[in-house]
Amino acid sequence: MNLFRMTMLAAFALGSSAVVCANAGPGAQRQTELLHLLRHDCGSCHGMRLEGGLGPPLTPPALRRLSNEQIVATILHGRPGTPMPPWRPFLSPSEAQWLAMQLKQGVSR
Amino acid sequence: MKQLLLTLMLMLPTMAQAECLTRGTGDMGIIIERASGSVLVIDTSAHKVLFRVKGLGDLSHASAVFSRDERYAYVFGRDGGLSKIDILCGALDKRVIQGGNSIGGAISQDGKLIAVSNYVPGGVKVFSAADLSLVADIPATATAKGKGSKTVGLVDAPGQRFVFSLYDTGEIWILDMKQPGKPALTKFTGIGRLPYDGLVTPNGRYYISGLFGEDGLALLDLWHPEKGVTRILDHYGKGEQQLPVYKMPHLEGWAVAGNQAFLPAVGHHEVLVVNTSDWKESGRIAVHGQPIFVMARPDGRQLWVNFAFPDNDTLQIIDSETLKIIKTLKSGKGTLHMEFTPRGEEVWVSVRDKDEIQIYDTQSLTLKTRFKAEKPSGIFFTNRAHQTGL
Numbered sequence: 001m002n003l004f005r006m007t008m009l010a011a012f013a014l015g016s017s018a019v020v021c022a023n024a025g026p027g028a029q030r031q032t033e034l035l036h037l038l039r040h041d042c043g044s045c046h047g048m049r050l051e052g053g054l055g056p057p058l059t060p061p062a063l064r065r066l067s068n069e070q071i072v073a074t075i076l077h078g079r080p081g082t083p084m085p086p087w088r089p090f091l092s093p094s095e096a097q098w099l100a101m102q103l104k105q106g107v108s109r
Numbered sequence: 110m111k112q113l114l115l116t117l118m119l120m121l122p123t124m125a126q127a128e129c130l131t132r133g134t135g136d137m138g139i140i141i142e143r144a145s146g147s148v149l150v151i152d153t154s155a156h157k158v159l160f161r162v163k164g165l166g167d168l169s170h171a172s173a174v175f176s177r178d179e180r181y182a183y184v185f186g187r188d189g190g191l192s193k194i195d196i197l198c199g200a201l202d203k204r205v206i207q208g209g210n211s212i213g214g215a216i217s218q219d220g221k222l223i224a225v226s227n228y229v230p231g232g233v234k235v236f237s238a239a240d241l242s243l244v245a246d247i248p249a250t251a252t253a254k255g256k257g258s259k260t261v262g263l264v265d266a267p268g269q270r271f272v273f274s275l276y277d278t279g280e281i282w283i284l285d286m287k288q289p290g291k292p293a294l295t296k297f298t299g300i301g302r303l304p305y306d307g308l309v310t311p312n313g314r315y316y317i318s319g320l321f322g323e324d325g326l327a328l329l330d331l332w333h334p335e336k337g338v339t340r341i342l343d344h345y346g347k348g349e350q351q352l353p354v355y356k357m358p359h360l361e362g363w364a365v366a367g368n369q370a371f372l373p374a375v376g377h378h379e380v381l382v383v384n385t386s387d388w389k390e391s392g393r394i395a396v397h398g399q400p401i402f403v404m405a406r407p408d409g410r411q412l413w414v415n416f417a418f419p420d421n422d423t424l425q426i427i428d429s430e431t432l433k434i435i436k437t438l439k440s441g442k443g444t445l446h447m448e449f450t451p452r453g454e455e456v457w458v459s460v461r462d463k464d465e466i467q468i469y470d471t472q473s474l475t476l477k478t479r480f481k482a483e484k485p486s487g488i489f490f491t492n493r494a495h496q497t498g499l
Contacts, residue, residue: 039144040443040461041418044356047187048143048169052210053228054259054276054305054357078353083303083321085353090419 025098034099037090038107045083050107055084060106071100129198130159134179137196138448138490140459140466141171141184142483148184149482150196153450153457153490156468156478160199166190166206172213172487175494176238177220182489183238185214191225193241196491205241207234215265218497222286224263224271231257233273235286245292247284252277262307262318262360264498266331274304274318274327281307281318281329281338300327300338305375308360309498310385317341319360321375328388341388342372342381351376352399356417359402363498366409366429373400373414380414382432394432397423402446405429406471407453415444415458424458426474436474440467448488459485 026034039048045055056062063071075096078086087096137159140149146168150160165171167188174183181202184192189208194201209229216223222244223236231249236242249257258277266272271284281300285293302322309316309331318327325343330336358373365371369391372381380403382392398420404413412427424438424447443461450456455477458467466488467479493499 041355043169044418047167047210049167049187051167051188053170053187053212054261081322083305083354083357085355 026095030095031098034091034095035102035107038099038102050103058103060104063103068097068100068104071103072096075099129195129200132197134196134491135451136491137179138488139173139182139184139194139196140457140482140485140489141168141173141487143168143171143461143486144484146186147483148182148194149485150194150199153455156480158480158482160196162194162199162201164201165192165204168486170212170486173489174214174216174223174499175489175491176216177494179491179494181238183214183216183223185211185225187211189227191223191236191241203241205236207236207241207243208232212259212261213263215263215271215498216494217265217271217286218267218269222269222289224265224284224286226260226263226273228259229256231259231275231277233260233263233271233284235271235284235289235292244289245286247282247292247294249275250278250280261305264307264309264316265313266309266316267313267497270331272307272309272316272329272331274300274307276304279304279322281316281327283329283331283334295334297329297334297338301325301340305357306360308363310363310365311497313497317360319358319372319375321354321357326372339388342383342390345374345377345381345390345393352378354399354417355419356399356401356421358400358417361402361404361499364403364405364412366405366412369429371403371405371412371427371429373403375399380412380427392432394427394434396427396434397425397437404447404449404456406456407449407451411435411471413447413456415447421445438469438474441465443484445486446488448490451490451492457488459488461485 046058047053050058076088078084136154146165147163166186169187171186182194189211191207192204208227211227214225223238233247235245258275263273269287281297283295301320304318305321307318316329325340327338328341329338368385370383374381380394384391398416400414414425422442424440426436428435441460441463446459448457456469465479466482468477470477
């Protein structure tokens with residue numbers, strides 16, 4: 001294993017630790033806030049368990065057809081002409097990216 | 110002796126569940142605890158929690174209706190669960206999973222039928238209020254994607270009818286259950302884009318759907334269904350930029366004072382005032398955020414308004430005569446629902462992120478008391494049993 005790969009792995013293992021990299025994503029406290037937002041505020045349309053409501057389900061199988069970029073774009077800009085609102089005023093691109101990753105993986109309930 | 114007393118005291122909570130209360134239920138109600146799938150049974154005179162009933166599944170967005178003897182609460186859960194709770198015993202009487210993803214329900218005029226509206230599969234199912242057995246299954250119109258349209262805004266109406274809206278296909282349907290074995294449907298199509306909720310006026314005459322995809326609201330006169338659906342307030346919002354909507358408003362009950370009714374505007378920081386004699390707009394009230402619930406105190410003198418994210422930490426109170434905001438309260442983040450006591454001296458407010466219920470005096474507009482509840486959302490008092498549409 002070369003040094004580069006090892007550093008990468010270490011960076012991965014440390015995850016969002018701000019020390020490693022400034023744009024590695026939201027810090028631990030913000031992650032908690034984001035999960036709360038997902039459950040309750042996205043949940044008001046998508047269901048608290050994200051299994052669908054007025055808006056479609058946001059479960060991994062339901063989102064398989066979308067790329068991370070498409071999900072991020074939907075979150076930040078919304079879907080004009082539908083109730084899906086743009087979250088850009090409240091979420092940075094890296095936070096939307098983190099949320100998209102959580103959705104793709106499946107959020108623990 | 111001391112030992113015996115202690116054992117007795119420890120046994121009390123379980124005994125209370127087994128031995129039912131003997132009392133009237135007119136000053137009782139339930140509070141939905143959305144995250145834990147439980148319901149609190151409360152006493153509105155004593156400001157006390159009587160029971161916590163657990164095991165009700167996913168209760169996000171859950172609502173409830175009461176049997177006409179005010180003993181049973183029927184709770185409609187997100188996961189399609191329909192639960193019948195005996196509030197005198199603090200016990201689950203019966204629970205069925207009736208659909209995949211439900212949104213609300215209603216009880217029939219005679220109290221014998223419970224109707225539930227579903228997102229997945231779209232449609233309405235009708236159950237016996239006694240044992241929750243299925244009486245009728247009414248699938249909604251299929252959408253272009255082949256799924257049944259989501260159904261919303263389900264209410265009861267006189268004549269043993271239910272009325273609801275079809276979100277994806279833009280329809281209002283009347284379901285007549287006079288002959289339970291022969292449900293009869295009257296359909297109104299092309300009522301407007303994306304109806305998101307509906308209400309019926311307390312006299313059961315007018316059904317109104319809020320439209321997300323268009324300006325205005327759709328109105329159906331249930332005394333004269335032959336006249337069809339008409340559009341009211343269709344000019345509101347015209348030419349104005351609609352703001353993004355972070356939570357859909359609720360049309361529940363009917364905030365009326367004199368011949369003026371009050372409705373939340375979608376995508377605007379406004380409460381709309383409409384004259385109920387000609388259905389024309391008679392004013393607008395600028396408020397703190399996008400309104401979710403606009404509720405009239407039972408005497409009609411005040412309107413209490415809560416708001417969508419990111420303004421959901423605030424309550425505003427409007428004087429219905431002057432249309433002025435008389436108080437702004439910072440109740441806390443996740444202020445989701447309000448319920449007035451039957452004669453309106455108090456309003457109970459659920460504040461999700463503080464895990465608490467706040468009780469306000471509606472005369473002095475001050476906080477009287479508060480108590481803990483886990484992520485509370487809907488609050489429902491038993492007097493709803495005798496109100497059409499609730």
